Amino acid sequence: MKTEEVTPIKIKKADSSKIEKVDFDHLTFGSVFTDHMFVCDYVNGSWGTPEIIPYQPLVLDPSARVFHYAQAVFEGMKAYRDDKDGIWLFRPDENFNRINKSSVRMAMPEFPEDYFFEGLKTLLKLDEKWIRKGEGNSLYIRPFVIATEPSVMASPSGQYKFVIICSPAQSYYGGEVRVKIADHYSRSASGGIGAAKAAANYGAQFYPTNLANKEGYQQVIWTDSNTHEYLEEAGTMNVFFRIGDKLLTAPTSDRILDGVTRKSVIAVAEANGITVEVRPVKVEEIVAAAKSGTLKEIFGSGTAAVINPVAGFGYKEDKFELPKSSDSYASMIKKAIIDIQYNRAEDPFGWRYEVR
Amino acid sequence: MKTEEVTPIKIKKADSSKIEKVDFDHLTFGSVFTDHMFVCDYVNGSWGTPEIIPYQPLVLDPSARVFHYAQAVFEGMKAYRDDKDGIWLFRPDENFNRINKSSVRMAMPEFPEDYFFEGLKTLLKLDEKWIRKGEGNSLYIRPFVIATEPSVMASPSGQYKFVIICSPAQSYYGGEVRVKIADHYSRSASGGIGAAKAAANYGAQFYPTNLANKEGYQQVIWTDSNTHEYLEEAGTMNVFFRIGDKLLTAPTSDRILDGVTRKSVIAVAEANGITVEVRPVKVEEIVAAAKSGTLKEIFGSGTAAVINPVAGFGYKEDKFELPKSSDSYASMIKKAIIDIQYNRAEDPFGWRYEVR
Ligand SMILES: Cc1ncc(COP(=O)(O)O)c(C=O)c1O
Ligand SMILES: Cc1ncc(COP(=O)(O)O)c(C=O)c1O
Numbered sequence: 001m002k003t004e005e006v007t008p009i010k011i012k013k014a015d016s017s018k019i020e021k022v023d024f025d026h027l028t029f030g031s032v033f034t035d036h037m038f039v040c041d042y043v044n045g046s047w048g049t050p051e052i053i054p055y056q057p058l059v060l061d062p063s064a065r066v067f068h069y070a071q072a073v074f075e076g077m078k079a080y081r082d083d084k085d086g087i088w089l090f091r092p093d094e095n096f097n098r099i100n101k102s103s104v105r106m107a108m109p110e111f112p113e114d115y116f117f118e119g120l121k122t123l124l125k126l127d128e129k130w131i132r133k134g135e136g137n138s139l140y141i142r143p144f145v146i147a148t149e150p151s152v153m154a155s156p157s158g159q160y161k162f163v164i165i166c167s168p169a170q171s172y173y174g175g176e177v178r179v180k181i182a183d184h185y186s187r188s189a190s191g192g193i194g195a196a197k198a199a200a201n202y203g204a205q206f207y208p209t210n211l212a213n214k215e216g217y218q219q220v221i222w223t224d225s226n227t228h229e230y231l232e233e234a235g236t237m238n239v240f241f242r243i244g245d246k247l248l249t250a251p252t253s254d255r256i257l258d259g260v261t262r263k264s265v266i267a268v269a270e271a272n273g274i275t276v277e278v279r280p281v282k283v284e285e286i287v288a289a290a291k292s293g294t295l296k297e298i299f300g301s302g303t304a305a306v307i308n309p310v311a312g313f314g315y316k317e318d319k320f321e322l323p324k325s326s327d328s329y330a331s332m333i334k335k336a337i338i339d340i341q342y343n344r345a346e347d348p349f350g351w352r353y354e355v356r
Numbered sequence: 357m358k359t360e361e362v363t364p365i366k367i368k369k370a371d372s373s374k375i376e377k378v379d380f381d382h383l384t385f386g387s388v389f390t391d392h393m394f395v396c397d398y399v400n401g402s403w404g405t406p407e408i409i410p411y412q413p414l415v416l417d418p419s420a421r422v423f424h425y426a427q428a429v430f431e432g433m434k435a436y437r438d439d440k441d442g443i444w445l446f447r448p449d450e451n452f453n454r455i456n457k458s459s460v461r462m463a464m465p466e467f468p469e470d471y472f473f474e475g476l477k478t479l480l481k482l483d484e485k486w487i488r489k490g491e492g493n494s495l496y497i498r499p500f501v502i503a504t505e506p507s508v509m510a511s512p513s514g515q516y517k518f519v520i521i522c523s524p525a526q527s528y529y530g531g532e533v534r535v536k537i538a539d540h541y542s543r544s545a546s547g548g549i550g551a552a553k554a555a556a557n558y559g560a561q562f563y564p565t566n567l568a569n570k571e572g573y574q575q576v577i578w579t580d581s582n583t584h585e586y587l588e589e590a591g592t593m594n595v596f597f598r599i600g601d602k603l604l605t606a607p608t609s610d611r612i613l614d615g616v617t618r619k620s621v622i623a624v625a626e627a628n629g630i631t632v633e634v635r636p637v638k639v640e641e642i643v644a645a646a647k648s649g650t651l652k653e654i655f656g657s658g659t660a661a662v663i664n665p666v667a668g669f670g671y672k673e674d675k676f677e678l679p680k681s682s683d684s685y686a687s688m689i690k691k692a693i694i695d696i697q698y699n700r701a702e703d704p705f706g707w708r709y710e711v712r
Contacts (some may be wrong), residue, residue, distance in 0.1 A: 030419065030508035037418060057415045058423075062393060062521050063386065067414075067502050069558035070426035109561035142508050146423050147559070152386035152498050152523065152593050156562045166416050167508065182547070189545035189581035191538070193560045200556030202425035203503070204549045206463035206512045225545035226582045236510050 005215045007050065013126070014054035024132055026274040027170050029304070030140065034127035038119040040165035041148075042109055047162070050115045052123055055165065057116035061150035065157040071147035072199035076236075076303045077260075078138040078169070079124055079355065082343035086123060087355040090341045092117070094260040102196035106147055107156040115162075116143070123164055124355050136171020136342075140304070144199075172304060176311040179234065179298070180217035181283055182208065184314055186225035187232070187255070194255035201257075205235050217314055219300075223283060224255065231281045237300030237308060240260035242329050243289045244296070247276045261301040261337070268336045269351055274329065277355060283315060290320040298322060299330040306341075307334035363406065363474040365394075368493060369482070370410035380488060383526050385660070386496065390483035390570055394520035397504070398465055404635070406471045408479055411521065417506035421513040427503035428555035429458035432592075433616075434494040434525070435480055435711065437487045438699035443480060443711040447698050448473070450616040458552035463512040464501055472499070473516075480711050492527020494697075496660070500555075527659060532667035535590065535654070536573035537639055538564065539672055541579035543588070543611070550611035561591050575656075575672060579639060580611065587637045593656030593664060594618035597687050599645045600652070603632045617657040617693070618651040619667045623705055624692045630685065639671060646676040654678060655686040662697075663690035 014035040022032055033055050040050040066072050075095040080088045096117070100110040104261045115265045120141070124131070131139040143164045147157030185208035187201065194201060205220065221239055224230045232250050233239055238259040246294025247269050252258040269276050289295035290313075298310035309330045312321040339345035340352060376387055389411050396406040405582040422428050431451045436444045452473070456466040466660040476497070480487070499520045503513030541564035543557065544550025550557060560574065568576050577595055580586045588606050589595055594615040597604045603625050608614040625632050645651035646669075654666035665686045669678040695701035696708060 004643070028507070028509075031506065033419060058383055058418050058420075059413045059415050062411070062414050062519055063389060063498075063523075064414075065559075066555075067428055067500060068430055068553035068555055069562075070428060071559035072423055072426060105563055106559050107566055133600060137503055137561070140508075142419075142424070144423060149570065150387065151384070152383070152403055152496075152521075156566070163418055165508075167419075176532050178625055184547050186545040186547035189542040189548060189583075191542035191564075192545060198427035198559070199422075199424055200560055202510055203421075203427035203462050204554070204556055206425075206427065208547075210463055210512070225547055272661075 001055040007114045009122050010027045010049050010051040010120060011122070011126070012051070012053045019129060022168065024069055024108045024168060027213065028167060029169055029172060030167050032167055034130045034139070034166045034168070036123055036126050038123045040115060040119070040162040042160040042162070047112060047115060050119050052119070052126060058161070060148055063150045063152050065147035065149055065151065069154060070148070070198070070200040071106055071108060072145065073099055073106055073108065074197055075099045076141060076143035078341070079131050079141060079302060080138050080341050080343070081133045083133065086133055086343055087128065088341065088343055089353040089355060091260050091264070091351045092120070092353050094263070095143070098197060098258065099145070102198055103145060105193055105196040106198050108147065108160060111145065113161050120164060121355050123166065127166060130166065130168050132168065138169050140167045142167065162336050177308055178216065178312040178314065179219045179221045179310050179314040180212040180215060181221050181231065181313060182223045183228050185220070187222040189225050190255060192255065195252065195257060197257060202235070209235060215314065221313070229282055229284070231283055232256050234300050236304065237302035240265060240299050240301060241281060241286055241295065242297035243294050245275070247274055248281045249276070249278055250281055251278050259301055261303060261306060264337055264351065265301045265307070265333050268333050270327065271348070272332065272336070287315055287318070287320070296323060296325060297328055297330055299348060306337055320349065363470045365474060365478050366405050366407040367478070367482070368407070368409045374484060378524065380524060383524055385525060385528060386523050388523055390480050390486045390495070390522045390524070392479055394479045396471060396475070396518040398516040398518070401469060403465070406475050408475070408482060414506055414517070419506045419508050421503035421505055421507065424508050425503070425510060426554070426556040427462055427464060427513055428501065429462055429464065430480065430498060430553055430555065431455045433497045434659060435487050435497060436494050436697050437489045439489065442699055443484065443487055444697065444699055445709040445711060447616050447620070447707045448476070448709050450619070451499070454614065455501070458554055459501060461549055461552040462554050464503065464516060467501065467518050476520060477711050478526060479522065482710055483522060486522065486524050488524065494525050496523045496525040498523065504608035515527055515625060529663050533574045533664055534572065534668040534670065535575045535577045535636040535666050536568040536571060537577050537669060537671040538579045541576070545581050546611060550682065551608065553613060558591070565591060571670065577669070585638055585640070587639055587642065588612050590656050592660065595659035596621060596655050596657060597637060597642055597651065598653035599626065599650050601631070603630055604637045604686060605632070605634055606637055607634050615657055617659060617662060620707065621657045621663070621689050624689050625685065627704070628688070643671055643674070643676070652679060653682060653684055653686055662693055
């Protein structure tokens with residue numbers, strides 16, 4: 001006989017819900033949060049009792065190491081509601097494994113699998129009504145871990161807090177996206193933390209992205225910091241290039257985040273007979289293809305927008321516009337992935353995970 | 357007639373002092389804090405009223421951007437009490453300029469000079485009794501700025517908090533220091549944020565430093581991330597090498613922090629007739645000098661320990677011990693700097709800054 005061990009989660013419910021005050025048709029990404037949050041503290045070498053509590057501020061000593069040394073990692077995932085009110089996650093095991101991989105690189109303790117899944121499911125069921133039906137609607141889920149020990153000693157913290165907060169999201173269309181290919185600034189170093197979803201990788205990009213914004217670009221595509229000759233990834237997306245009928249994307253490395261959407265794009269493309277070359281992609285090659293007309297598409301892949309088509313790009317003094325096509329790989333692949341996420345299609349890959 | 361504009365600082369004093377409970381002879385670096393802290397909030401494009409309040413926790417939304425994107429910078433400086441109860445800072449203008457330089461690189465707003473100096477002086481006067489007389493005693497000062505806007509959007513925060521906390525410190529002797537020269541992991545990328553005193557540069561080093569600790573080294577000396585052929589700096593110190601009678605140190609760059617102590621070491625060495633070569637230093641060159649016996653000293657320079665002599669180093673499979681010398685540059689330069697800091701010597705460079 002199998003005894004199922006259920007993780008005991010302490011639950012304290014909010015007195016009332018904020019949901020009535022939320023305008024679900026005009027959401028700004030990541031700024032409205034649900035009624036509850038999941039928290040779990042690490043002290044003296046182990047994780048304590050996981051808890052769900054009303055969404056509330058964190059109270060931390062000013063010397064907490066997260067403020068001084070950015071010992072912090074996070075994840076981004078989404079929950080979807082199907083037409084029959086089923087609630088689904090997309091490949092959550094990937095996010096779970098990745099947050100622990102990120103934690104290891106940041107000298108932080110790994111989080112137990114059952115705490116993660118039980119915590120997440122319990123939280124989603126409690127805040128279920130925040131997950132709305134309909135195209136593009138989802139609940140963005142943000143697990144994160146921060147170093148909380150009060151001490152400005154420059155060494156790993158002995159105390160941490162694991163938190164999950166959730167924010168309702170609409171499908172995001174931010175207008176046409178033009179990207180700048182980095183030729184001076186860098187996102188990450190070989191031997192650095194670029195492969196970790198560590199807070200430290202993000203703030204560092206804001207300044208060069210601001211500079212690109214001023215030149216009329218919405219985002220930067222980072223290149224390798226050694227030579228700036230190879231295309232790596234965007235700020236929160238991996239990047240694909242379609243030349244002729246082939247898709248190209250950079251291999252993951254210690255500089256590049258191993259994106260869940262990237263993996264899924266590769267699998268869907270290949271299942272649809274598209275050749276995907278995962279190999280170093282030279283800036284030169286993309287510029288040449290743009291000039292000769294064989295560059296058909298560029299798109300980013302990431303949890304927030306699934307696929308984000310790029311309308312044009314700039315490299316040094318040159319600007320290139322991409323052709324508009326009606327049968328883009330971007331839209332075909334996006335539809336295939338979204339149909340799986342919303343439980344509107346078969347799931348040949350076993351990616352869907354039912355919350356209840 | 358000159359009207360002096362004095363910055364109005366709102367002061368709320370602590371009801372009682374914690375100082376009686378502190379064992380000043382057994383302080384752990386950076387874990388005990390004084391009775392007050394300085395805070396100032398940035399909202400709607402400007403810094404609000406600077407305040408001094410009792411030392412207390414920060415209350416932040418779980419979505420505050422510092423937790424997710426490490427938009428955070430800091431400084432490290434010290435206050436010293438001389439034998440006649442004068443209170444001194446060491447080159448505080450350097451720290452003020454550097455925190456703003458760091459903020460710019462992290463897409464954060466600069467802090468006004470008068471707020472910084474008035475805030476710092478007022479805080480130090482209020483917590484004056486925490487600054488103890490005597491060799492090695494000092495008050496470590498930690499100004500820092502964090503992004504507080506509640507939103508997980510991956511873009512610069514619109515709200516920030518500038519904070520100064522202070523922690524009494526003793527002279528630090530952590531035993532003999534042996535360092536590992538990095539041949540795989542990196543601290544920063546060309547085009548990255550290594551020159552900023554950004555939180556993001558520190559957490560990233562903990563994991564490789566842990567690995568070095570396991571091999572018996574206390575610290576890592578980072579090399580350039582492109583080739584690992586050039587010596588750059590340590591985790592919280594710049595590094596000097598003495599070959600024969602010359603001192604070598606790497607030039608600052610966008611990968612290396614422009615240390616206040618480093619500058620001071622160079623000036624003191626030159627004033628004492630020592631040749632200082634500020635130029636790229638090859639690992640190869642240092643290994644060869646260690647083998648031939650011309651490598652006399654390695655030391656780190658930083659606010660915490662001023663000068664930290666290195667007893668030995670490891671590079672790949674090899675280990676080297678440095679000769680013990682009684683007339684080391686390290687101790688001569690350290691004494692010269694400390695004598696200026698404690699107002700025990702002339703200050704030909706104009707480095708001292710009196711708090712009152
Ligand atoms: C740097 C970076 N690259 C790529 C991605 C895409 O990863 P995923 O598809 O897992 O969301 C993200 C996160 O969204 C990211 O932060
Ligand atoms: C990375 C790094 N290098 C060097 C130093 C030394 O700088 P300073 O002499 O200004 O303390 C520090 C800070 O202490 C540092 O964090």
